[in-house]
Amino acid sequence: MATKPGPPITPQGMAALKARYDHLLGKERPEIVEIVSWAAGNGDRSENGDYLYGRKRMREIDRELAYLARRMKALRVVDPSNQPDKGRVFFGAHVELADEDDERIHVTLVGDDEQDASKGRIGWKSPMAHALKGASVGDLRTVRLPGGVKEWEVMAIDYA
Structure with a gap:
């Protein structure tokens, strides 16, 4: 098994x-x-x-x-630099997001043991990470946050 x-x-x-x-x-x-x-x-x-x-x-x-x-x-x-499809958001991706007011944030999808929201490191099981998984540049993603629903556009993806 x-x-x-x-x-x-x-x-x-x-x-x-x-x-x-x-x-x-x-x-x-x-x-x-x-x-x-x-x-x-x-x-x-x-x-x-x-x-x-x-x-x-x-x-x-x-x-x-x-x-x-x-x-x-x-x-x-999991070493993010070994990700075969670097054009989509998966574990370890550094992602630049823009909201409807064009305010930008940078987040990195990391393991839940190493998450730190103040440094932009969001846990793999967080609502935002779930919404971003598999996204490509230009995709719109809706995230349900404690403050309400927010829509983000994926502006850039990097695995460096």
Whole structure:
């Protein structure tokens, strides 16, 4: 039985997840372990703030490490520069859009783990990404946003 490929992520997005994992495992966790060990040696642990906070922080780090490990294993790295049809919008595309007032925005379709609307990086499963998938330059796309329905024209597509 074939398994369904995981959600896409760019190589840069996977590198960022790996860097976060390595930072937590190689720097933050050992520092907290050292603090907890020192605090445990100070006696009564029930009223020892360093010990209690350290144990709590260590659980948070371990939870995040487990999440990152599962997530990195499930994701599928997709390099946008290998896209065969660069004239249409697919994963990793940098798209210039114009609304009916000719106001322009630039968005990049990325994995949901690396989305950041303030930088124009929209998640692959977002309403705007769904509307843009498969579009060519000159196509009009209607997007249902929380503020209402908006129509965008695709002005340019780039995979650089």
